[in-house]
Amino acid sequence: MAHHTLRLRVRRITPEAEGILSYELVASDGGRLPPFEAGSHLDVHVPGGFLRQYSLCNDPEDTRHRYVIAVQRDDHGRGGSRAMHELVREGDVLTTSYPRCDFPLLYARSYVLVAGGIGITPLLSMAYVLRRQRVPWHLHYCTRSPERTAFRSRLVSSFAGRVTFHHDQGDPSQGLDVKALLATRTGGTRLYCCGPAGLMRSVREAAILHQWPREKVHFEAFSAEATGAITDRADTEFQVVVRSTGATFPVPPGRTVLNVLRANGMRVPSDCEAGSCGTCLTRVLEGEPDHRDSFLPEPQRTTCRNMLVCVSRARSRKLVLDL
Known part of the structure; x- marks a missing residue:
């Protein structure tokens, strides 16, 4: 956890898809917020003693007045997402870290973005930046169904022609053909992927198979809550x-x-x-x-x-x- 913390008021909670809520956060004193770059996250102190990392999914140019995070409820997780859904209400004040970026959007001539489920959050923030940069990019968004696709209407309205949705109805073999997607690569393309372990493993294997340079392939995992580790204890030093x-x-x-x-x-x-x-x-x-x-x-x-x-x-x- 960073030495400096922020106190952020929950201004708005919005249902974004089945089991997914977004939280619009503003400074509790009404002041300006520290800037962030696409791919950044906050460490959030969640009621119940949990500390969770949530990616910022809004446009970094919003940074002076708000942050937006999204949380998918996981009834089989360690309790942090349930606490966010059940205990946090509009008007509450949360303690968080300053934004930190371990998944930066690096320079490239073009980009391929692959999101799975709630892994859309850092890539949505990147999409706003890439739209302004006017470089070639495309987002492939993998979910079970349209009802479980967070920010679907926003993606359609804001990034027409730049987003392809892949709904597998729970059968990964019916979803995105990762090997076919990565079979060709133009010079200078970077690949960004965020999602569940199975998707990231498939993307990594396909990138290796088709000889993508390692330095051009970037991954961000979900928090530990979504990696399959089950524990009833909050993180401690x-x-x-x-x-x-x-x-x-x-x-x-x-x-x-x-x-x-x-x-x-x-x-x-x-x-x-x-x-x-x-x-x-x-x-x-x-x-x-x-x-x-x-x-x-x-x-x-x-x-x-x-x-x-x-x-x-x-x-x-x-x-x-x-x-």
């Missing part, structure tokens, strides 16, 4: 120890082990930073990981002494890593 040097660093709520290690000068291999590729798999010498990835098979979560440091945290107060 823990210590990570680097075995080779003995250096110890705190990992606060809202930050990942990978980000903390990088901030302290450590080079840890990583790729997706979404818990699905296995590149950052690191051996744990002491302590108990809290696995929040979609890479390790279920049996290995209790027997394997490895963790993906891009998303997983700790059940113990300290982790000693073989670094």
Whole structure:
């Protein structure tokens, strides 16, 4: 969590699709808000002691007077989304971090955006920026049905001709053909993907198959709540120890082990930073990981002494890593 926090009043809550609400947030004192860039998120203190990351989905040019986030209710998650839906009301004040961006929109000649479900949120913010830049881009939005497609009418009215919807009715084989989509690539194209683990895995495999340059492919995972990790505890700070040097660093709520290690000068291999590729798999010498990835098979979560440091945290107060 950032050292500086904001107090934001919920000015408006809007149903955006089945099970999805958007929250328009303004400064509680009526003042101006810090700027943000497309792909940014807020760490939000949710009633019940949860800390959750939600992408900003509005136009960054709105930044001086409002932020907009959207939350999909997950009745099988850890409770944060249920608390947002059930406990937060218009007029309430939430404590959040300043906007942070781990999924920046980098320069390219053209863009392919792939969203799955609530993963539309950071890509919607990017769409506003790309429209102003007048560069070629196209968004492929994958959902179960039109009723579960957040911001559908806004996407149709604001970005006509730039968005293709893919509804699979719960059968991924009937949805977007990712291999066909990525079979051709013009020079200078970047690919951005945000969505559930299965979609991101398919996109990554197709990008590798068709030899997209790794540096041109960008992913953002859902929060840990949506990666399949089930726990009834809110995130707490823990210590990570680097075995080779003995250096110890705190990992606060809202930050990942990978980000903390990088901030302290450590080079840890990583790729997706979404818990699905296995590149950052690191051996744990002491302590108990809290696995929040979609890479390790279920049996290995209790027997394997490895963790993906891009998303997983700790059940113990300290982790000693073989670094």
